[in-house]
Amino acid sequence: MSVIRIPRRRVVITGLGPISAFGVGIEPLWNAMIAGKTAIKTITSMDASGFPCSAGAQLPADAFDVRSVVPKSYRKATKVMARDIELAVGAADAAVRDAKLITKAINPDVEPTIPASRFGCHIGAGLIAAEVDELTAALASSRPESFQRSAISSRPSTDSRQPIANSLSPCPIDLAHWGSAGMQNLTPLWLLKYLPNMLACHVTIIHDCRGPSNTITCAEASCALSVGESVRVIQRNAADACLSGGAECKLNTMGILRQTFSRRLAPTNGSDGSTIVKPFDAHATGSVLGEGGGIIVVEAFDTALARGATLYAEITGFAATQSFCPDTVGLELDPDDESLGDAMDMAMRNAGVKPEEIDAIAPFGSGIPNIDQAEIAAIKRVFGPRAADIPIITTIPNTGNCCAGVGAITLAVAAKAMHAQMLPARLNTTNAQGLCANAAPAKAAPLRNILVTSTGIGGQNVAIVLRRVGS
């Protein structure tokens, strides 16, 4: 592995805009992380009792109204925002305020802090599910009579992993009726609610970001890859600052179904799920979904310094790799695969830090047993005997797995921890396997370099090194 080091623009984090079940912005999230609270409980936004896991971390309706964070002139557009888009818009508002940036949305009458053409935007997104009531109301109008009498054909109940249906199964919708009439029940802009790039499109319109803008769709690795791209864009001098991160809400029928099929969720077995996510525990049984994500303001050091911005952390190292997935999708992992450890290694070389200089690690930490094992193996390989002593920062037991948004929560917590020189509390894990990951209260700690990693379904891995500015 050759690493080319060309002197490049330094890049820092100047604003944190996580959005999580604890609320909008870094303050409610950080307070909960310090106090060791979880937002995971039985899902109430829908009846999820038909799924093996009926718990989730929901952002309560009274804690966030997207209409309150968009300019009056843009309120109409909130009607075509899927939940994922609302979350990204809320996060972006929190991020620009935390960074004390003047944007078009904050004040349209003064010069923006970052000129529009120098303002980029990279927001990770997942596969956005169509709002099921709206779509089904339309579909129901095109049911043939026979299907109105027997809504579901009887099928043998078998192991859910075995394919029992295929696309040749008869369509319960009369497509002739749908094409000529039924589809008219969908609003004309229906498709635009669900395109993944609409997170970034709305955010760039609201804040007038006309620089490079992208939408990374790599599941749980999306945010970290987005931040890496923002760093590249700033270093190639195509922008001075970027709104960067991601958001997702899988707390809906299709989202939970696909996570169930992906064997990623812990069965709740009648509990409220508040203590079942146990990252790196020998008895871990899976993860729980949350809704949220975040936007981070990634900015050139020179412009940040010139405007006296808060410097939460410098992004000194970044690397991305791809795991070998024997099953092509990453439900199975190859125990000998070294890609995740390679990403950690390369990010540290890129940052010019040695493994012994890393003071904390913020991994994915999902409680999904085989992903936990892969992370443990990588950390052990890279850090050797020190692996058991480096404090681990976990967030998923608190906020749930926000999928395409999870990386921004991890990054925001890590950056805040560095700025506060404080390790947040850890929950639930009592039998950590070889890592410093057992439940523990928050405590002050010298944090000069933090390694943040992401690994998503599908096998994309990312490692980012944060350095304390001034250290």
Place this chain on the structure above:
Amino acid sequence: MSASHTTNSGEPRVVITGMGWVTPLGFDLATVWKRMMAGDCGVSKIDRFEAGTFPTTFAAQIRDFDFTKYVDDPSVHANAGFNIQYALGAARQAWTQACLGNATHLNTRRVGLYLGAGEGVLDFPNYARANLAGWDEATQKVDGRKWAEAALQCMNPMLEVEQEANMPLSHLAREFGICGPAYNCLTACAASTQAVGEAVDILRRGEADVMLSGGTHTMLHVLGVTGFNRLTALSRRNDDMMHASRPFDRTRDGFVMGEGSGMVILETLDHAAARGATPLAEVLGYGSTADAFRITDMQPEGRGPAEAIRAALRQAGIDPHATHAPPDGRPHIQYISAHGTGTKENDSIETKAVKAVFGDNAKNIPMSSIKSMMGHLIAAAGAVELITCVLAIQNQMLPPTINLREPDPDLDLDYVPNTARAAVVDTCLSNSFGFGGQNDTLIVRGME
């Protein structure tokens, strides 16, 4: 590193060493090029589902493509949807043309992926079945518990897992043993142009030696066609579908959906030279901007597209107003592969943007849209159009915009109407503009 292997800014030069595609006009470079030179049209009635009463009933659909010929062990990809199958076919062609299959000592940690790939095809019948099973007419809501019971029973788990847009990445990584940096971006119709641009940046930074890049997409499924129909973005010439995609024509009434994949192998010139690979073209410039205007409309003056084109020209070191010394006299860009969707808005604004950037030179730069022949490949369109630019340079021929019978008085550029044309061409520019205002431009030049 010799000076000729770096750009003016000291970064490694990046070249294309392999290309491949799966398109409605065919599944290999030669066939598709020949058909484009003949001005063939790949449009037909949609028959993947019953679309006979839809406002638009036709598309440029791929037929009889067998991906199993392109992979080592088809059983590994048993659950691959069309988007993944097309990607495997296109990527194998590119990999083979670049002779990477025979490359000894290829460090797979230094081989990365950057795709602009679309999501999978929804299993509509079973999805609809679950939705109806949970539907309560009285409350106009879906009962979650009933929905879950039905869906857990009728939906195919692996097909659902394969839906996320990063799954083509995982399949290609698995097939070719790639373990370097891996990204997927999905910026609607701009995705694969943006993917190639960012892949080039990764190579210039030295983060990889080789990148497999491009896009793949199909939205030819019930809800995809429904969505575009509701947006009234599609041509509705059901009675004249072979002439429906008519970019830049006065009577254009929308785009025609296509599907497919385009893939390229990008590598540093150094790496290509060291292993004796033949560079096909160099990627000289990339520009990316956001309109930040409206999710439904482009900014009327083409502000974002113009800035993307300017940014790409700056990176390429090309002055849009300059020409080669006489007697040559050509502008430094000799062909533009237009985004050219055939919607009223796009074609007019793209024309404005090109004129704003190139001034007097604009009329002397032929600009055509291959979407007239193969429809709009959505996320995959940009990569397919980039490959077309390289083929134009190799063959010294420009593909036509077919179905351009009635010139639009407001659109006064040279759109290469109806017939392919011989031309002296060494440097081409390719535009892609996504729904929601993402604009991306690439510039490629033939090897000396």
